[in-house]
Amino acid sequence: MRIFMIVCAASALFGGMAFGASDVPATNTSVLDFKQWGLLAIQEAGRRKPVDTFAKETLIRITGRSTYTDKAGRTWRPNDFVLSVLIETHDWKNEPMVLISSGQLIEQLGLDKTQRRFSFAQLTGSAELQRLATEAQALKRAEKPLNRVQQEALSVSDRLTLLAHVMDGSALLIIPAPTSETDPWVDPSGWSKYYPEAQVEPFQTQLQTVANSYVQGDGFNFSRASNQLRENLRVLSPSIYPGDQKLRLEYFHNHFEAFYRAIWCYGIALVILIAAHLRKRGRMLQNIGVAVAIFGLVFQATGIVMRCMIAGRPPVTNMYESIIWVSFAVSFFGMIFFVRYRAHIYLLAALPVTLIALLLVHQMPIAMPSSIEPLVPVLRDNFWLTIHVLTITLSYAAFALAMGFGHILLWRYARNPAAARADAPMHFWLYRVLQLGVLLLAAGTILGGVWANYSWGRFWGWDPKETWALIALLCYILALHGRLAGWWTQFGLAVASVVCFLAVLMAWYGVNFVLGKGLHSYGFGIGGETYVAIFVALDLLFVVFAVWRYRTSGIVDIAPGEIKPERAAV
Helix, strand or coil, X not given: CHHHHCCCCCCCHHHHHCCCCCCCCCCCHHHCCCHHHHCCEEEECCEEEEHHHHHXXXXXXXXXXXXXXXXXXXXXXXXXXXXXXXHCCCCHHHCCCEECCCHHHHHHCCCCCCCCEECHHHHHCCHHHHHHHHHHHHHHHCCCCCCHHHHHHHHHHHHHHHHHHHHCCCCCCCECCCCCCCCCCECHHHHHHCCCHHHHHHHHHHHHHXXXXXXXXXXXXXXXXXXXXXXXXXXXXXXXXXXXXXHHHHHHHHHHCHHHHHHHHHHHHHHHHHHHHHHCCCHXXXXXXXXXXXXXXHHHHHHHHHHHXXXXXXXXXXXXXXXXXXXXXXXXXXXXHXXXXXXXXXXXXXXXXXXXXXXXXXXXXXXXXXXXCCCCHHHCCCHHHHHHHHHHHHHHHHHHHHHHHHHHHHHHHHHCHHHHXXXXXXXXXXXXXXXXXXXXXHHHHHHHHHHHHHHHCCCCCCCHHHHHXXXXXXXXXXXXXXXXXXXXXXXXXXXXXXXXXXXXXXXXXXXXXXXXXXXXXXXXCCCCHHHHHHHHHHHHHHHHHHHHHHHCCCCCCCCCCCCCCCCCCC
């Protein structure tokens, strides 16, 4: 692996020859304003973005957290961390910060099983990690499956490589190519690749000023030099350097944290609506809860719109984006049905699903990174694919709302089967949501065939993603048809709304994170299997309990037929 070939010595460029700051203890740099530095553009993985984004993603990829607290108790934020690593104001090689998320790998490496983070020096000196990473890389090149330990060894090796490149300065690709958008940018040591020495001398001086001001804690000169450096780099290559408006938009998106604000709004709204539901006549509480939920929708919609403007495309490419989009659609559908039928039970079904989904992606940044990646070739300029993915994910949202509704109904059946059976509007609403999901999933599957014919030259090929989408569709069609034909009762439909979602979970998560096979390779990832398995097991136990409670109650369900919506007591 490349990381074990990188010399672990300090960078000559950023260790003192260019910045002149090596071995100089830094002041409390956490009080500095890093905005102007963070607005510098950098190229990484084919995308031009602010240094602020690069720093945030780098810290998360290495540590699994958006901030890091060192052994001395100091909390490092992303920009502060990256600059400190570059200038070497802290002993980062011996700081236990590199994440290993697999306990099996920790045990196999003979490390302390009570820890999850280890130092760069400790891991780069591990011969066993080097062997596992080399073995995993060979299997990956041969397109053979990797076990969990091998996958994690490869991930740890990538984290070490990234940290090494930040240490030696080669990750700081802030020098733009002169004219071509396809040419790679270079770090400050590679000025001569594109520009004569006389042309770049002022930039070297500004970099020196940035470093010295950072070490000395001089906020005024640090911000001024960073701003001047950005403006001069733009003049150096005006056709390539990103516009100031785009850089500021992404910086604002990073720090506004719209999805985190939405989590708080949804959580508060859910608590208020539950209180209103328990009070039965809490009309004022209900109105307040709905208003707070609308604020959550606005925050989440704002985050999605900003992300689309930054990426220049809809949110269709990875698990993080699909969860953000689906969770928004769940609450949006819940709000629409609430407005249509004036029953806040829809929001009580939607908000927990949205809240859990947002908390999931917020707490699992390694398994589901929020980074905006360039589109793979098969996704570029493809109208049909965009429509297909958005339609499919909207069907997931409808089914997730139905699942939330199903849980409420099953809970009511478990508590008071007679009262739950007599509530015709609840069953009617569940039926309508399932109909919406089936319509969207059927349309999305057909559109997927159109896209497959456009991109791969065949309408259907039994790819794992295609197969499980079809299985999910057939499960829900069977549930609706069985209810209409009288094969099972309205209680059976409530059970089906929960159980059938497992097929959606497999098509959505399982194919990408468990099977990891097929032509939809741009959505693959690892992690979270244990949490999903626990959720599925607990959910099935809940369903079994509700069925047992219903069967032992002696209630005879009503005959199948058209259920008329009535104003519910909720």
